[in-house]
Amino acid sequence: MPEVKVVVAHSERATLRVGDVFLKVDADQARTDVEVAAMAMAPIPTPKVLWRKPPVLALAAVPGTALGRLGEPSTASPAAWAAAGAAVRKLHDAPLPPWTGRSVDELATDLDAECEWLLANDVLPTDLVTRNRRVAEAALRPWTPAFVHGDLQICHVFLDGDEVTGVIDWSEAARGDALYDLAILTLGHEERLADLLAGYGTDVDVDVIRGWWSLRSLLAIRWLVEHGFDPAAPGCEIDVLRARM
Structure with missing residues (x-):
C-alpha cells in the first residue's frame, strides 16, 4: 500500500505524493493554468499530466534524482550540471x-518594500541589506525576454546519470530574464555555475x-x-546574502 507523503504544504498550496503520482492542490487556479500550459509548450522533459479537477492537479512522477537541494552540497557530476545547462538553454x-x-x-518596487520590511523588523543587519541591495541593482536592467521556468530551484531538475529526465513545478513560467533561471538554479551552489554554463553554451x-x-534572496525572506x-x-538565503559581503 503506497504511503501518502507531504512534499510541501503551506497556506497557498500543497503537494502530496502517493506512489508515483503527485497531487498538487493550489488555491490560485491561475497558477495551475500556467503550469499546465507551460509544460505543454516546453521543449524539455516535464511531468505527464494525469488528470485535473480543480483545485487538484495530478502529475506522474519523473524518473531520476534531483540535481540537489538548497542548503546541501550537490553530489551531481560536472557533466550532469552541464546537461542541466543545455536543457535550460533549449528552453x-x-x-x-x-x-x-x-x-x-x-521588481524594483518589490525590492524597495522588502528591504524596508527587513530593516524595520530587525530581520537582517543594515549593512547586509544595503550591500545586497546594491549588488541586486545589476539585475534591474532591460533584458531580452526568454521562455523562463521562473522557479528553477535545484530540486526541480531531475536527472538519470548525466541525462535530464524532467523539470517540475512550472507555475511561475513566463517571459522573463534568462539569467534569472541560471541564478535560481545555482542559488547556494555558486561553485557549480561554471559547470552549468559549460552546458548552457553562451x-x-x-x-x-x-x-x-x-x-x-532579499525578496524571498519575508x-x-x-x-x-x-x-x-545553512546554505540558504541569508547565507547567500552573507556571501556577497
Missing part, C-alpha cells in the same frame, strides 16, 4: 509563452547572476518566514 531558445512575468519596475554576465542571487520556512538554515 530559453524556445518560442515565448503568450503571458508575461514581472517587469523591471515591479557568454553570460556573471555580475547580473550575482545580482539575481541577492535580489531573489515569504519564507511567514510560510514556516527558515531562510537562515
Whole structure:
C-alpha cells in the first residue's frame, strides 16, 4: 500500500505524493493554468499530466534524482550540471509563452518594500541589506525576454546519470530574464555555475547572476518566514546574502 507523503504544504498550496503520482492542490487556479500550459509548450522533459479537477492537479512522477537541494552540497557530476545547462538553454531558445512575468519596475518596487520590511523588523543587519541591495541593482536592467521556468530551484531538475529526465513545478513560467533561471538554479551552489554554463553554451554576465542571487534572496525572506520556512538554515538565503559581503 503506497504511503501518502507531504512534499510541501503551506497556506497557498500543497503537494502530496502517493506512489508515483503527485497531487498538487493550489488555491490560485491561475497558477495551475500556467503550469499546465507551460509544460505543454516546453521543449524539455516535464511531468505527464494525469488528470485535473480543480483545485487538484495530478502529475506522474519523473524518473531520476534531483540535481540537489538548497542548503546541501550537490553530489551531481560536472557533466550532469552541464546537461542541466543545455536543457535550460533549449528552453530559453524556445518560442515565448503568450503571458508575461514581472517587469523591471515591479521588481524594483518589490525590492524597495522588502528591504524596508527587513530593516524595520530587525530581520537582517543594515549593512547586509544595503550591500545586497546594491549588488541586486545589476539585475534591474532591460533584458531580452526568454521562455523562463521562473522557479528553477535545484530540486526541480531531475536527472538519470548525466541525462535530464524532467523539470517540475512550472507555475511561475513566463517571459522573463534568462539569467534569472541560471541564478535560481545555482542559488547556494555558486561553485557549480561554471559547470552549468559549460552546458548552457553562451557568454553570460556573471555580475547580473550575482545580482539575481541577492535580489531573489532579499525578496524571498519575508515569504519564507511567514510560510514556516527558515531562510537562515545553512546554505540558504541569508547565507547567500552573507556571501556577497
